Amino acid sequence: MEHMQIFFQQLINGISLGSIYALIALGYTMVYGIIKLINFAHGDIYMVGAYVGFFAITKLNMSFIPALVASMLFCALLGIVIERMAYKPLRNATRIAALITAIGVSLFLEYGGILIVSPQPRAFPDVFPMSKLTFFDGKVYMTNQQIVIFLVAIILMILLQYIVHRTKIGKAMRAVSYDQDAALLMGINVNTTISATFAIGSALAGAAGVLVGIYYTSISPLMGIIPGLKAFVAAVLGGIGSIPGAAVGGLLMGVIEAMVSGYWSSTLRDAVAFGILILILIIKPTGIFGKNIREKV
Amino acid sequence: MKKMMNKHTIITIIVLILLYGSVQASILLETINPFYQLNLILICINIILAVSLNLINGFTGQFSIGHAGFMAIGAYTSAIMTVKLGQSFPLAILAGAVAAAIVGFLIGLPTLRLKGDYLAIATLGFGEIIKVLFVNFEYVGGASGFHGIPHITTWTWVFFIALFTVVFIRNFIDSSHGRACISIREDEIAAETMGINTTKYKVMAFTIGAFFAGTAGALFAHYFYILQPSNFGFLRSVDYLVMVVLGGLGSITGSILAAIALTILNAALQSVAELRMVIYSLLLIVIMIFRPQGLMGNKEFSLKMFKRLGRGEKHGSVGNR
Amino acid sequence: MxxxxxxxxxxxxxxxxxxxxxxxxxxxxELVGLIGPxxxxxxxxxxxxxxxxxxxxxxxxxxxENITGLKPYIITQRGIARTFQNIRLFSNLSVLDNVRIAYHPNVKYGVASAVTRIPSFHIEEDALTQKAIDFLKIFSLEDKMYEIAKNLPYGQQRRLEIARALATQPKLLLLDEPAAGMNPQETHDLMNLIKWIRSQFNLTILLIEHDMSLVMGACERMYVLDYGIVIAHGNPTEIKANPRVIEAYLGEEVPNAKNQ
The missing domain is CATH 3.40.50.300 (P-loop containing nucleotide triphosphate hydrolases)
Structure with missing residues (x-):
C-alpha cells in the first residue's frame, strides 16, 4: 500500500502548508474585501514577520508564544503604516494605480530587507524538540512543528471569525466592505476601520511568517514572493473577499501542491499553482464562495 | 499635415541619421567604450519592450505584467533557430517574434475578458508559467541555461528594429484601428456601443505587443551568449512596467525617454543592485501618488511642445493631427 | 411591419x-417615450x-431580424445606437476623435495599410476626418473639435454623446435621460434638437426620460413601466388620464406638465 502512504503523508504535509497559505490568504481577502486592492506587499509582510520572529527568538531569547505575538504586533503596525503612507492617498485613484503602488511597496520591502538584513538566508532556530507522531508502522508521520502550525492556524482563524462577527470593529469592517459611503453616513470611522483591517490581516501574515520559519527552518528577504502569490491564488480560489473562502482555498492550495510534489515533480508545483489561478479566473472568477457582481451600466 | 514630408519629419530623420551614424562610426573606429556600447544596445532593446508594453497597458488599457514571458519565448525560439536548426539571424528573429505573437494570441483570447487587476494577476501567472516551463525544458538547457548562442546582435540591428517598432506602433495608434484600441481604454462599454469589436482589438494589441517583445527577446539572446529562465522573471516585467508608468501610460515618446533614463540609471547603479530596486520601488510609489499619469501623461514629446510652452499655452494636443 | x-x-x-x-x-x-419611477x-x-x-x-x-443576445458591437452595426444615463464619452480624447471612433466600423483600410501609410490610407483617413468635421458642424461643435471631451460644458457633452451615437448611422436611437441635469432652456433646446434629428436622419427614437414636459411634448406614444411590468401605454393624453399611471408615478408630476 505504498500509494496510500504517499497519499496520507502528502495530505498531512499539504494541510500544514495549507494552514500557512490560509493565514496569508485571509489578509489578502480582508483587504480586497474592504478597499478592492490586491495588496501585493502582503507576502512581504509575512517575510517581515518571519524576521521579527527570528530576531525575537535569537536576540531577545523569547520563547515561541511571545515571539509569535511580537511578530504579529510588529506586522500589524507595519500594515497600518503602509496603508496610511502608500494606499490612503490613492483611495480614489484607479485600481491600476493602486496595484502599481502595491507592487512598489512589495519591491521596497524585499530589497529594503536585503539592504538591512543581507540577502543571505538564515537558519530559523528550533523552538520545539523534534519528535514525530507515526502511523502505518512509521511510514507516515506528523512532526511536532506540523501539529503546532495547524493548531495555531485554527486558533487564529477562530479568533478572526469572532472578531469579524461578534465585535464592534468587525461589524464596522463588514459595513465598510459592503458600502463605504453608507458606512460613513452611519457614523462609522472608515479610516480607522480600514487601518484595523490592515492591522488584523498583517498580524495574521506575521504569524504565518513565524510558522513558516519553524516549518522550513530557513528564512530570506525574498521568501515572501512565491508564498504570497500562492496565498493570493488561494484567496481567489476560495472567492476573494470571502473569509471562509480564504481558509478553504488556502488548505486546498496546500494539499494540491503537496500532491503535485508527491506524485509528479516539485519543480512543476509553481506552474500548477498559477495554472489553477488562470483556470479559476477564466472559468469562475468569483471562486468557490464569491458573489457575482455585475458592472452597472 | 497632408504632405508626407513636413519640416518636423525631416528634422527627425536627420537627427536619427546623425545618431545612428555617429554611434556606428565610433564603434567602427573603436573609440567607444564597450560598456557604453552595451548600454546603447540595451537602450534600444528596452525601447522596443517599453513601447510595445505601452501599446497594451497605456493605449489599450489592458494591464499586463507578464511582458518578460513573451520576451523569453522570442529569445528561446530564436536561439533554437540559430543554434539547433542552423537558420539565419533574420529568420530567427522573425520566428521568435511570431512564436511570441502566437502565444500572446492564445493567452490573450481567454484572459482579456478579465478586467483590471485580475488581468494583471493572470498575465503575471502566465509569465511565471512560461519561466517554469523553460526550467523544465531540457532541450534548451533547463535551469542551467541555454549556452553557446552566437553573438550576432549589433548596434545596426537594434537601432533599426527599435526604429521600426516605434514607427509601427505610432502609425498603428494614429489610425482608426489605434483609436479603436484607445476607445477601449477610455470606456469599454461605450466603445462596444460604437460598433467596435473590443475583444478583437484587445487581442490584437496584446498580440502586436507580444510580437515586439519576442523580437526584443531574439535581439537580447544573440547579444549575451547565454539564456537562463531566471532572466525572464517577474522583476524583468516590472522593469518595463516602470518604464511605461514613468514615461506615461499612452505616450510613445514618454516610454522612449523612460527607457533611456532607466537603462542609464541601471548602468549607474549596477554595483548596488539592491539599492537600484529600492529606488525603483520608491519611484513607482511616488509617481502613482503624485503623478499617476506618468511624466508625459498621454502627451507626446516634440519640438512643438517647447514652442507652446514658450508662448504660455496649455493643453498642447501634441501628436494629434 | x-x-x-x-x-x-x-x-x-x-x-x-x-x-x-x-x-x-x-x-x-416614431418617437416613443419609456417612462416609469x-x-x-x-x-x-x-x-x-x-x-x-x-x-x-x-x-x-x-x-x-432576431437580434436577441447578439454582442453589443454587432447590434450597433445592425443599426441601434444609444446614449447613456451617466454620460460615457471617451473623456480624455478630443471631440473630433470621439466622433471619428464612431465611424470606425466603416473603415476599409487594414492594419497593414495603416502601418505602412500607403496613399489609400491617407485618402480614407482624410475623408473620414472630413466627414466627422462636417458632422460636428451639424451639432455646432466644430469650433470645439480639438477640445478634450471632458472639458466641455455639461450640455455640450450631452450633445456630443448624441452626435457620436448618430455617427454610427443608426436606424433606431435610444436616448437614456438626455435632459438629466439640464435647465429648462437647455431642455427646450434639446427637445427641438431631438425632433430635428429625427426628421433629418430618418430616425426612430425611443426615449427614457424623467422630465415630463419633454416626454409629453415630444413623444407620440409612451409606455409606462413599474416594477418591470408595463402598466400602461398610449398617447400622452391617454397616459395623463390613466389612473394606474397616476397612482404609480405621475401623481405629482402631471399637474406640473399641464402647467407648461
Whole structure:
C-alpha cells in the first residue's frame, strides 16, 4: 500500500502548508474585501514577520508564544503604516494605480530587507524538540512543528471569525466592505476601520511568517514572493473577499501542491499553482464562495 | 499635415541619421567604450519592450505584467533557430517574434475578458508559467541555461528594429484601428456601443505587443551568449512596467525617454543592485501618488511642445493631427 | 411591419425580476417615450436591446431580424445606437476623435495599410476626418473639435454623446435621460434638437426620460413601466388620464406638465 502512504503523508504535509497559505490568504481577502486592492506587499509582510520572529527568538531569547505575538504586533503596525503612507492617498485613484503602488511597496520591502538584513538566508532556530507522531508502522508521520502550525492556524482563524462577527470593529469592517459611503453616513470611522483591517490581516501574515520559519527552518528577504502569490491564488480560489473562502482555498492550495510534489515533480508545483489561478479566473472568477457582481451600466 | 514630408519629419530623420551614424562610426573606429556600447544596445532593446508594453497597458488599457514571458519565448525560439536548426539571424528573429505573437494570441483570447487587476494577476501567472516551463525544458538547457548562442546582435540591428517598432506602433495608434484600441481604454462599454469589436482589438494589441517583445527577446539572446529562465522573471516585467508608468501610460515618446533614463540609471547603479530596486520601488510609489499619469501623461514629446510652452499655452494636443 | 418588436422579454438578476413579460413595438419614424419611477427597469430595457445584458427569456426582432443576445458591437452595426444615463464619452480624447471612433466600423483600410501609410490610407483617413468635421458642424461643435471631451460644458457633452451615437448611422436611437441635469432652456433646446434629428436622419427614437414636459411634448406614444411590468401605454393624453399611471408615478408630476 505504498500509494496510500504517499497519499496520507502528502495530505498531512499539504494541510500544514495549507494552514500557512490560509493565514496569508485571509489578509489578502480582508483587504480586497474592504478597499478592492490586491495588496501585493502582503507576502512581504509575512517575510517581515518571519524576521521579527527570528530576531525575537535569537536576540531577545523569547520563547515561541511571545515571539509569535511580537511578530504579529510588529506586522500589524507595519500594515497600518503602509496603508496610511502608500494606499490612503490613492483611495480614489484607479485600481491600476493602486496595484502599481502595491507592487512598489512589495519591491521596497524585499530589497529594503536585503539592504538591512543581507540577502543571505538564515537558519530559523528550533523552538520545539523534534519528535514525530507515526502511523502505518512509521511510514507516515506528523512532526511536532506540523501539529503546532495547524493548531495555531485554527486558533487564529477562530479568533478572526469572532472578531469579524461578534465585535464592534468587525461589524464596522463588514459595513465598510459592503458600502463605504453608507458606512460613513452611519457614523462609522472608515479610516480607522480600514487601518484595523490592515492591522488584523498583517498580524495574521506575521504569524504565518513565524510558522513558516519553524516549518522550513530557513528564512530570506525574498521568501515572501512565491508564498504570497500562492496565498493570493488561494484567496481567489476560495472567492476573494470571502473569509471562509480564504481558509478553504488556502488548505486546498496546500494539499494540491503537496500532491503535485508527491506524485509528479516539485519543480512543476509553481506552474500548477498559477495554472489553477488562470483556470479559476477564466472559468469562475468569483471562486468557490464569491458573489457575482455585475458592472452597472 | 497632408504632405508626407513636413519640416518636423525631416528634422527627425536627420537627427536619427546623425545618431545612428555617429554611434556606428565610433564603434567602427573603436573609440567607444564597450560598456557604453552595451548600454546603447540595451537602450534600444528596452525601447522596443517599453513601447510595445505601452501599446497594451497605456493605449489599450489592458494591464499586463507578464511582458518578460513573451520576451523569453522570442529569445528561446530564436536561439533554437540559430543554434539547433542552423537558420539565419533574420529568420530567427522573425520566428521568435511570431512564436511570441502566437502565444500572446492564445493567452490573450481567454484572459482579456478579465478586467483590471485580475488581468494583471493572470498575465503575471502566465509569465511565471512560461519561466517554469523553460526550467523544465531540457532541450534548451533547463535551469542551467541555454549556452553557446552566437553573438550576432549589433548596434545596426537594434537601432533599426527599435526604429521600426516605434514607427509601427505610432502609425498603428494614429489610425482608426489605434483609436479603436484607445476607445477601449477610455470606456469599454461605450466603445462596444460604437460598433467596435473590443475583444478583437484587445487581442490584437496584446498580440502586436507580444510580437515586439519576442523580437526584443531574439535581439537580447544573440547579444549575451547565454539564456537562463531566471532572466525572464517577474522583476524583468516590472522593469518595463516602470518604464511605461514613468514615461506615461499612452505616450510613445514618454516610454522612449523612460527607457533611456532607466537603462542609464541601471548602468549607474549596477554595483548596488539592491539599492537600484529600492529606488525603483520608491519611484513607482511616488509617481502613482503624485503623478499617476506618468511624466508625459498621454502627451507626446516634440519640438512643438517647447514652442507652446514658450508662448504660455496649455493643453498642447501634441501628436494629434 | 414594425421596425422593432420586443416580445415577452424577461430579465432576472438573481432572484429579482427586473422585467416581466415586457412587450414593445416601434414603427419606423416614431418617437416613443419609456417612462416609469426609478428602478422600474427602463435602463434594463436599453441594456438588453443593445446587447449589454442577455435576457432571461424573450425575443427582440429588429428590422426583420432576431437580434436577441447578439454582442453589443454587432447590434450597433445592425443599426441601434444609444446614449447613456451617466454620460460615457471617451473623456480624455478630443471631440473630433470621439466622433471619428464612431465611424470606425466603416473603415476599409487594414492594419497593414495603416502601418505602412500607403496613399489609400491617407485618402480614407482624410475623408473620414472630413466627414466627422462636417458632422460636428451639424451639432455646432466644430469650433470645439480639438477640445478634450471632458472639458466641455455639461450640455455640450450631452450633445456630443448624441452626435457620436448618430455617427454610427443608426436606424433606431435610444436616448437614456438626455435632459438629466439640464435647465429648462437647455431642455427646450434639446427637445427641438431631438425632433430635428429625427426628421433629418430618418430616425426612430425611443426615449427614457424623467422630465415630463419633454416626454409629453415630444413623444407620440409612451409606455409606462413599474416594477418591470408595463402598466400602461398610449398617447400622452391617454397616459395623463390613466389612473394606474397616476397612482404609480405621475401623481405629482402631471399637474406640473399641464402647467407648461
Amino acid at each position: 414594425a421596425l422593432l418588436a420586443i416580445g415577452n422579454l424577461n430579465m432576472a438578476f438573481g432572484g429579482l425580476n427586473a422585467l416581466t413579460n415586457f412587450n414593445l413595438e416601434l414603427n419606423s419614424g 426609478n428602478g422600474a427597469g427602463k435602463t434594463t430595457v436599453f441594456n438588453i436591446l443593445t446587447g449589454v445584458y442577455a435576457p432571461t427569456a424573450g425575443t427582440i426582432i429588429f428590422n426583420d
